[in-house]
Amino acid sequence: MQLERLWLTDFRNYAAAELHPAPDGLTVVTGANGEGKTNLLEAVGYLATLRSFRGAPGEALVRAGAPVAVVRAEARRDGRGLLLEAELHPTGRDRVQVNRQPLKRTRDLLGALQVTVFAPDDLELVKGGPAARRRYLDDLLVALHPRHDATQTELDRVLRQRNTLLRQAGGRATPDVVATLEVWDAKLADAGEKLVTARRGLTAALEPLVSSAYAQVAEAARLRGSHVGVRLAYQASWEGGLAAALAAARGDDLRRGVTTVGPHRDELGCWIGDLPARTHASQGEQRSLALGLRLGGHRLVAERIGSAPVLLLDDVFSELDADRSAALLDALPAGQALLTTAGSPPPGAEARHVVRVEGGKLLP
Ligand SMILES: Nc1ncnc2c1ncn2[C@@H]1O[C@H](COP(=O)(O)OP(=O)(O)OP(=O)(O)O)[C@@H](O)[C@H]1O
Numbered sequence: 001m002q003l004e005r006l007w008l009t010d011f012r013n014y015a016a017a018e019l020h021p022a023p024d025g026l027t028v029v030t031g032a033n034g035e036g037k038t039n040l041l042e043a044v045g046y047l048a049t050l051r052s053f054r055g056a057p058g059e060a061l062v063r064a065g066a067p068v069a070v071v072r073a074e075a076r077r078d079g080r081g082l083l084l085e086a087e088l089h090p091t092g093r094d095r096v097q098v099n100r101q102p103l104k105r106t107r108d109l110l111g112a113l114q115v116t117v118f119a120p121d122d123l124e125l126v127k128g129g130p131a132a133r134r135r136y137l138d139d140l141l142v143a144l145h146p147r148h149d150a151t152q153t154e155l156d157r158v159l160r161q162r163n164t165l166l167r168q169a170g171g172r173a174t175p176d177v178v179a180t181l182e183v184w185d186a187k188l189a190d191a192g193e194k195l196v197t198a199r200r201g202l203t204a205a206l207e208p209l210v211s212s213a214y215a216q217v218a219e220a221a222r223l224r225g226s227h228v229g230v231r232l233a234y235q236a237s238w239e240g241g242l243a244a245a246l247a248a249a250r251g252d253d254l255r256r257g258v259t260t261v262g263p264h265r266d267e268l269g270c271w272i273g274d275l276p277a278r279t280h281a282s283q284g285e286q287r288s289l290a291l292g293l294r295l296g297g298h299r300l301v302a303e304r305i306g307s308a309p310v311l312l313l314d315d316v317f318s319e320l321d322a323d324r325s326a327a328l329l330d331a332l333p334a335g336q337a338l339l340t341t342a343g344s345p346p347p348g349a350e351a352r353h354v355v356r357v358e359g360g361k362l363l364p
Pocket residue numbers: 011012013031032033034035036037038039040059060061062063064315340342
């Protein structure tokens with residue numbers, strides 16, 4: 001997969017810009033803090049996932065004072081040229097086109113361009129709460145099968161409605177409340193079972209890839225026990241069927257005013273050797289595992305879809321010591337990568353294609 005050209009109009013701090021990344025290997029995007037380096041990667045990420053990888057709301061992506069932002073890219077996939085275009089409106093009514101054909105639903109753009117993002121806060125994948133790890137799995141599922149986006153959206157919608165009903169019921173299981181809950185529970189169980197089956201399958205497929213990527217990074221960083229395997233396990237918040245679990249938890253849910261079981265409460269457990277990584281691993285091990293999770297996910301998507309996603313490396317080297325930077329550069333799969341850095345490029349990346357950013361402008 002290749003990004004050949006990118007055009008931005010009124011996106012973040014870019015009034016108008018055009019980027020020609022190197023067709024293969026690294027493009028290094030340099031510039032001082034706050035000049036627009038991450039914004040550039042965010043725009044590429046937006047075309048791939050229809051969201052900001054920093055979790056910013058859509059309206060923040062439109063240049064202040066502008067009515068609409070446009071992100072357009074020429075990409076190549078399996079030898080086929082694609083012209084992708086997204087119009088972002090602060091009201092959220094985005095419009096997307098592929099090869100100048102408007103798509104009925106914005107989500108139909110998913111899968112046309114694939115990216116793997118490495119960001120400074122990836123450490124949260126290991127150190128943070130379960131939500132970051134669920135997001136990690138769900139993003140990979142959408143990259144592998146874009147239809148999962150619809151399942152995830154449906155699940156979020158049903159969950160919001162169910163929680164609103166639980167709050168409004170004030171703990172009382174009136175016949176009306178019970179009848180409505182039954183409708184939501186059937187929908188939640190249906191979407192939830194689908195998602196969890198997919199997450200379990202993904203976890204099993206990821207484990208060997210994450211384990212070997214971890215070993216590679218940990219060994220280069222000269223961590224003791226780098227050969228110790230990584231174990232991943234999907235831990236559901238219930239046992240048996242989700243419909244039965246929701247019925248069993250109904251009294252509790254009504255009392256608390258919130259849905260206490262379901263995929264939104266599940267966890268992706270990560271162990272290095274026999275020890276849980278979140279609570280027992282050293283900072284160096286946690287950083288290596290975060291890189292291992294990203295690299296493992298990238299390799300799985302590349303293997304399954306038959307072409308490597310474009311790598312977006314946002315300021316990752318500033319967080320890594322020299323050994324781990326070198327390990328990451330070594331471990332990076334062949335293919336196209338865009339890397340931002342406020343300092344000098346990491347050793348090994350200096351001589352590549354370099355683009356300078358200043359105040360939302362790309363300098364020649
Ligand atoms: N919607 C917007 N309209 C105009 N400017 C914006 C908008 N959103 C962000 N900016 C500006 O973009 C700049 C931040 O850009 P970005 O995050 O890409 O910086 P960076 O070069 O990656 O910096 P750092 O090295 O500090 O991470 C800030 O100056 C911010 O004010």
